[in-house]
Amino acid sequence: MLAPALFVILWSTGFIGSKLGAPYADPMVFLSIRFMAVLPILAAICWWVDVKWPRETSQILHCIFIGSLVHGIYLGGVFWAIDEGMPAGASAIVVGLQPVLSAVTAAFLLKERIEFKHWIGLAIGGFGLFLVLGPKIAVTGSGINPVTVLAVFIAVLAISIGTVYQKRFVPNTDLLAATFWQYIGAIAVTLPLSLFESWQVIWSGQFIFAIAWLVLVLSIGAILLLMFLIRQGAVSQVASLFYLVPVATSIESYFLFGETLSIMQLAGMALVVAAVLLIRIRFRRTPA
Numbered sequence: 001m002l003a004p005a006l007f008v009i010l011w012s013t014g015f016i017g018s019k020l021g022a023p024y025a026d027p028m029v030f031l032s033i034r035f036m037a038v039l040p041i042l043a044a045i046c047w048w049v050d051v052k053w054p055r056e057t058s059q060i061l062h063c064i065f066i067g068s069l070v071h072g073i074y075l076g077g078v079f080w081a082i083d084e085g086m087p088a089g090a091s092a093i094v095v096g097l098q099p100v101l102s103a104v105t106a107a108f109l110l111k112e113r114i115e116f117k118h119w120i121g122l123a124i125g126g127f128g129l130f131l132v133l134g135p136k137i138a139v140t141g142s143g144i145n146p147v148t149v150l151a152v153f154i155a156v157l158a159i160s161i162g163t164v165y166q167k168r169f170v171p172n173t174d175l176l177a178a179t180f181w182q183y184i185g186a187i188a189v190t191l192p193l194s195l196f197e198s199w200q201v202i203w204s205g206q207f208i209f210a211i212a213w214l215v216l217v218l219s220i221g222a223i224l225l226l227m228f229l230i231r232q233g234a235v236s237q238v239a240s241l242f243y244l245v246p247v248a249t250s251i252e253s254y255f256l257f258g259e260t261l262s263i264m265q266l267a268g269m270a271l272v273v274a275a276v277l278l279i280r281i282r283f284r285r286t287p288a
Helices: 002-024 027-049 057-083 088-095 098-109 116-140 146-169 175-194 205-232 235-243 245-257 263-279
Strands: none
Touching: 002 027, 002 057, 002 088, 002 205, 002 235, 002 245, 027 057, 027 175, 027 205, 057 088, 057 146, 057 175, 057 205, 088 146, 088 245, 098 146, 116 235, 116 245, 116 263, 146 205, 175 205, 205 235, 235 245, 245 263
């Protein structure tokens, strides 16, 4: 129970980190710097613990492809939308679609069977997300348009497919080694795109803190924890945790940026927690 809770807390800070660092660098430049900083640290960790590297080329390519989806396209879409003015809360509610997309994808590719009561849980969670984030969208409004919403939706679709692909094709690869190759795939997406942006970075203290936090806490800590959770449980169960991320982000925004929470938002949080508990009760796998 500790690992899922820790994952939700760590993952939710990604929205906070992107908001802190966005004013100082273009989105793909920001992410490319982040990934380039991650690779040598992760390589050193792999060397220190003497990881078992995948020997088959197919396994390496699978990991690179997963990285391009889970890190490159997902983070690229979210960061770009926020940079274009989409509020973090608005992007979070679109990211809230991730459990539904992962559950449907897993049902087709992994033969994970989801009972009717779990679909009810998904619906309750979706409504709870609306109650949590709806007031923020109504107040801010700017930056929400078909293009930014589509960018975040593509991002969510990418991470949904990536988590299922991870469970299907690289279930036994060493987590550290797999994550290293995944960041190779991530930078293969963001670095070429960054060539269309300005590399004029403002190295402020806030930007350096955001990079350090996203590198150490998100790109290494949270991602390794996500890969561990995917390996330990059904994809649909892990995906249900993403319903709690916008809730955690809202609480963090309250303390960091002074954003208040209404009675309606608190009620929505209660629904989200109830939905996650319902979804995680029991899943079954049909015979192959």
